[in-house]
Amino acid sequence: MNSSQVLQVLGQPITLKLSGKIIPNRLYRSALSEYLGTFDSDNIEANGKPLPEYANFHKALADGDVGLICFGNIPVHRDYLQGPKNVILDASQVWEPVQALAPAIEAAKSKGGICLPQITFPGRQIPEHLNSTPLSSSDVQLSPCLGMTYGKPTPLSREGIQDLVKRFAWAAKTLADAGADGAVIHASHGYIFTQFLSPTVNRRTDEYGGSLENRARFLLETVHAIQKEVSTDRFVIGVKFNCHDFIEGGQTFEDECIVFKWLEDAGVDFFDITGGTYASPAWRGEPLSTYADFPSGPPGEGVFLRWAKEFKKISTRAIIGTTGGWRDRHYMERAIRMGEIDMCGFGRPLQENANFIKDLLLNKERKQERTW
Numbered sequence: 001m002n003s004s005q006v007l008q009v010l011g012q013p014i015t016l017k018l019s020g021k022i023i024p025n026r027l028y029r030s031a032l033s034e035y036l037g038t039f040d041s042d043n044i045e046a047n048g049k050p051l052p053e054y055a056n057f058h059k060a061l062a063d064g065d066v067g068l069i070c071f072g073n074i075p076v077h078r079d080y081l082q083g084p085k086n087v088i089l090d091a092s093q094v095w096e097p098v099q100a101l102a103p104a105i106e107a108a109k110s111k112g113g114i115c116l117p118q119i120t121f122p123g124r125q126i127p128e129h130l131n132s133t134p135l136s137s138s139d140v141q142l143s144p145c146l147g148m149t150y151g152k153p154t155p156l157s158r159e160g161i162q163d164l165v166k167r168f169a170w171a172a173k174t175l176a177d178a179g180a181d182g183a184v185i186h187a188s189h190g191y192i193f194t195q196f197l198s199p200t201v202n203r204r205t206d207e208y209g210g211s212l213e214n215r216a217r218f219l220l221e222t223v224h225a226i227q228k229e230v231s232t233d234r235f236v237i238g239v240k241f242n243c244h245d246f247i248e249g250g251q252t253f254e255d256e257c258i259v260f261k262w263l264e265d266a267g268v269d270f271f272d273i274t275g276g277t278y279a280s281p282a283w284r285g286e287p288l289s290t291y292a293d294f295p296s297g298p299p300g301e302g303v304f305l306r307w308a309k310e311f312k313k314i315s316t317r318a319i320i321g322t323t324g325g326w327r328d329r330h331y332m333e334r335a336i337r338m339g340e341i342d343m344c345g346f347g348r349p350l351q352e353n354a355n356f357i358k359d360l361l362l363n364k365e366r367k368q369e370r371t372w
């Protein structure tokens with residue numbers, strides 16, 4: 001296949017079925033924390049307001065022909081950040097959120113792309129220096145990892161869970177009012193929804209623990225609550241979703257397939273497939289070579305492709321993409337042409353070069369070496 005045929009595949013638009021929104025090509029920017037919000041530990045009420053650079057950053061991505069732009073972590077509670085300088089969506093903030101978010105969303109959509117900001121609650125993965133009393137499914141503390149320590153969590157009460165469900169729904173409605181095409185719920189990498197899905201972290205005995213149905217309840221309630229606020233024929237609900245957490249006794253691929261179908265049936269129209277947690281950061285690539293059961297594919301191919309294509313087989317409607325490790329255009333083209341997945345997502349390549357996708361589509365850059 002020559003390079004113009006390759007580009008025809010990667011440059012082909014695709015339609016999100018429930019909303020009818022069109023993504024102009026098959027290449028997206030997965031969520032990556034931008035850390036471009038205000039932050040002052042002595043004035044937390046004012047934290048998380050987008051700085052002007054936030055809009056400039058997303059304008060550069062739009063100018064780089066990114067078909068779908070996911071903004072990075074936007075915590076839904078200002079006391080529980082993923083990191084300092086996160087943009088925050090919390091109903092009680094002192095600044096006006098619709099006005100504050102609109103410029104970056106407009107910038108992301110300025111060249112005809114779709115914009116799906118990611119909404120998050122870190123649970124027990126909040127760095128201890130930001131908050132030493134986290135909330136989680138249970139009181140299972142995260143051991144030091146990724147160069148940080150984490151406090152012992154308090155199990156969320158039922159009221160606490162319902163408060164978070166409302167916060168996610170409010171954040172989604174606010175994003176819709178600010179012009180976003182939808183939102184991506186962060187249900188991967190060890191954040192709160194994976195803390196409920198994982199049997200090793202979730203030790204609850206109420207209706208949010210035990211069976212898979214119970215462990216998935218909080219996530220599904222969140223999807224339903226968003227739908228009540230913003231209908232899926234106008235607003236895309238996406239989920240960044242683990243195929244596996246690469247932890248013994250944790251989330252298995254078999255369980256994830258069942259939850260995937262529940263989510264799709266509930267109205268999720270876009271999945272960004274990934275894997276791992278802070279304790280086993282598979283999304284960086286390393287565990288796939290350190291776990292003997294999961295040998296790496298060829299360098300430059302998406303590291304989660306083998307699982308993403310299984311989700312695609314059982315999917316009946318949603319668009320399936322996967323992020324992590326894509327560097328070689330010919331592997332991207334092959335996976336999409338074969339119908340194994342619909343889209344390829346990128347993190348670090350776009351961080352290093354906002355024109356990475358444009359260069360791919362212009363046939364300038366065939367391959368970028370992985371940095372691990």
Ligand SMILES: Cc1cc2nc3c(=O)[nH]c(=O)nc-3n(C[C@H](O)[C@H](O)[C@H](O)COP(=O)(O)O)c2cc1C
Pocket residue numbers: 030031032033034071072073118186189240274283284323324325326345346347348349
């Ligand atoms: C600095 C940094 C920040 C990240 N922030 C987020 C985030 O906010 N939300 C998320 O879902 N993933 C986040 N990720 C993971 C990326 O979205 C992506 O899954 C990962 O980098 C693998 O893709 P890549 O090989 O193309 O970089 C982050 C990764 C990095 C390196």
